[in-house]
Amino acid sequence: MSNRAVLEVIALDAEDAVAAQAGGADRLELVTDMAADGLTPSRTAFEEIRAAVDIPLRVMLRLTDGFAAGDVDVLVSRASDLRDAGADEFVLGFLTAEGDPDLVAVERLIAVLDGCRWTFHRAIDRAAHRDALRKQLADLPGLDTYLTAGAATGVDDGLPVLKAEAARSGEPGYEPRLLVGGGLRLDHLPELREAGVDAFHIGGAARPNGWTAPVSPAAVRIWREALDA
Template sequence: MSGTAGAPLLEVIALDAADAVAAQEGGADRLELVAEMASDGLTPTTGTVREVLSSTDLPVRVMLRDAAGFLPADLDGLRRTAAELRDAGAEEFVLGFLDGGGAVDVAACAAVLAELAGCRWTFHRALDHASDPDAAWTAAVDLGCDAVLTAGSPRGVEAGIDALLDRAARPRNGVELLVGGGLRTEHVAPLRLAGVRGFHVGGMVRVGGWDTPVDVAKVASLRAMIKPAVPA
């Protein structure tokens, strides 16, 4: 998807059912469900997935990542987990692996995706750590994702804003450019002006960092910036 087509989308990181409820109340459009943010987000337990799915009617994208970094620790284990999470009701996912040279590990991604036939999924910020982000974008899209999460830089949106604006100007053929990773309020206006419609946040909508829950008011404030009310 390129240009300004489509409604803006606000995706909020949730760690549990309470986060999910607060994000929905604040006006989020979708959740990314993860565990262990000290490792930048790993796969949540099956029990947590069930609790979150029963607490909200928002779409929930579940992280499939078993170790910090972008090399899978146990690929067969990830495949089993993916199947278990589907059995638990998960229908959307987040994943992405790099090889030792910093290219997208197409074989590893495809192995996990074999368990996810028919599911929508996001290629996550592995893109920002790739040796060639443009080649990584192409590989991710070829694998069948419908969204790519990126900050434009491994150092976050502030460092990657120019790369994000450049990416926003390119045709994306129906694949969502989802911006996240150190997003701040001052980034929203220039990104929206450039045609970015997807925004992904976590710490930004918590009062005291990852040790505090999602704050309804913070989600609502960000939603108002991303999706201004239409005058009556």
């Protein structure tokens, strides 16, 4: 089954995590506060989720809504604390006011991550120049994934970009895996799979009753079965 598509699901707590794993998720993205689009969870939340499931967990490193890094000292401290708790995969991504990657913030964080694998998240969809961003980040240790919708407004608008980037897989700057998420729907999957995309990220789609309700194993299972079909 090593060639099966990866399904990553957002989890806010252990209940979500157990439900997502039961539905067939391969990996979880751990966040808190979806009203701010997903911020760093507490160490306690990480520890409870880690104890509840045995699939990989990618932990968000983000202090505030938007794509500015904010207080990098605090971010570094939170990352270090999560590393001490056993976190070994992360999600991050920061831009300058001009829309360039904030290399100072990113490099300070990945120094603490010390070789852990990480995803550069949808900040790429707000970047001034996607290709330039990828080339600037290309040599950073641990970067193995870009979470992207192809456009700031979501997958509907980003499909041409996603397909073009999938076609460049393996080129300099395009070695990290494309993890598609952000307004992703089941009807997008055939076109993306045909283009060679093999990793998908869902949040709201796993929660038919909204963000105040837990992840639905049945909703996750629908995605798992669609990807395995």
